[in-house]
Amino acid sequence: MDNDVSAGSTTTSTLGQLALGLTLLAFGLGHTEVIDGVTAADSVSLATYVGGIALFVAGLFAFRDHDAFTGTAFSALGALWFTWGVTSDAQVSANAAGLFLLLFALVALSLTVAASGASTLVRGTYGLLFVALLLLAIGQFGDSSGLAKVAGWFAAAGGLLAWYGATAALANWPTALPGRAAGRGVTATG
Numbered sequence: 215m216d217n218d219v220s221a222g223s224t225t226t227s228t229l230g231q232l233a234l235g236l237t238l239l240a241f242g243l244g245h246t247e248v249i250d251g252v253t254a255a256d257s258v259s260l261a262t263y264v265g266g267i268a269l270f271v272a273g274l275f276a277f278r279d280h281d282a283f284t285g286t287a288f289s290a291l292g293a294l295w296f297t298w299g300v301t302s303d304a305q306v307s308a309n310a311a312g313l314f315l316l317l318f319a320l321v322a323l324s325l326t327v328a329a330s331g332a333s334t335l336v337r338g339t340y341g342l343l344f345v346a347l348l349l350l351a352i353g354q355f356g357d358s359s360g361l362a363k364v365a366g367w368f369a370a371a372g373g374l375l376a377w378y379g380a381t382a383a384l385a386n387w388p389t390a391l392p393g394r395a396a397g398r399g400v401t402a403t404g
Contacts, residue, residue: 224383226272226275226276226279226281226284226288227276227281227284227383228380228383228384229268229272229380230269230272230273230276230284230287230288231336231339231376231377231379231380231383232376232377232380232381233264233265233268233269233272233288234265234269234288234291234339234373234376235339235373235374235375235376235377235378235379235380236260236264236265236373236377237257237260237261237264237265237269237295237373238265238339238343238346238369238370238372238373238376239369239370239373239374239377240256240257240260240261240373241254241257241261241265241366241369241373242346242365242366242367242368242369242370242371242372242373243366243370244256244257244366245350245362245363245365245366245369246363246366246367246370247363247366254362254366255302258298258299258302259299261295261296261298261299262295262296262299262300263299264295265291265292265294265295265296265299266292266293266295266296266297266298266299266300267292267296268292269288269289269291269292269295270288270289270292270293270296271292272288272292273285273286273287273288273289273290273291273292274289276288277289283328283329283331283332286325287325287329287340290321290325291321291322291325291343294318294321297314298314308354308355308357309354309355311354312351312352312353312354312355313351315347315348315350315351315354316347316348316351318347319344319347319348319351322340322341322343322344322347323344325340325343325344326340326341326344333379333389333390334389334390335375335376335378335379335382335389336376336379338372338375339372339373339375339376339379340372341372342368342369342371342372342375343368343369343372345365345368346365346366346368346369346372347365348365349361349362349364349365349368350362350365353365
């Protein structure tokens with residue numbers, strides 16, 4: 215299998231994917247409440263410093279390396295996590311929180327669509343982040359804690375993909391999925 219390495223600085227991409235993965239995993243598991251006594255609020259410090267500041271700085275380094283996609287992705291997501299982290303104690307309406315999540319869901323959707331040249335792991339991470347943020351936004355608008363738990367699983371899965379992608383890059387593990395040769399499909403007999 216091939217190692218699917220994206221353009222730009224591999225170090226910057228790896229650091230950013232690791233920061234995103236850890237933040238998404240903590241945020242997602244907190245929303246699922248699968249670990250007794252752990253909620254999304256417990257991931258605020260991680261989201262602020264690792265997801266916010268470190269990811270934003272990784273985005274700036276990607277811009278310096280002339281990697282506009284990675285720079286945009288990491289800087290925008292760094293802004294998401296930093297804003298979420300520093301305003302987590304603020305009293306806002308459910309609709310305002312829903313709007314915040316919906317706007318960043320649109321950012322994640324843009325990243326998913328724009329990642330057509332990136333690895334499957336990167337596209338999957340941004341796609342799962344989009345679904346998680348969209349479900350969280352709908353849950354806020356509709357006051358549904360059940361949707362928040364489902365969204366948490368999507369976020370955790372996205373975090374695992376980003377974490378695996380970063381770990382694979384460091385360990386030189388394969389990141390490309392095996393594919394079929396063109397023109398070789400299943401044929402019906404009989």
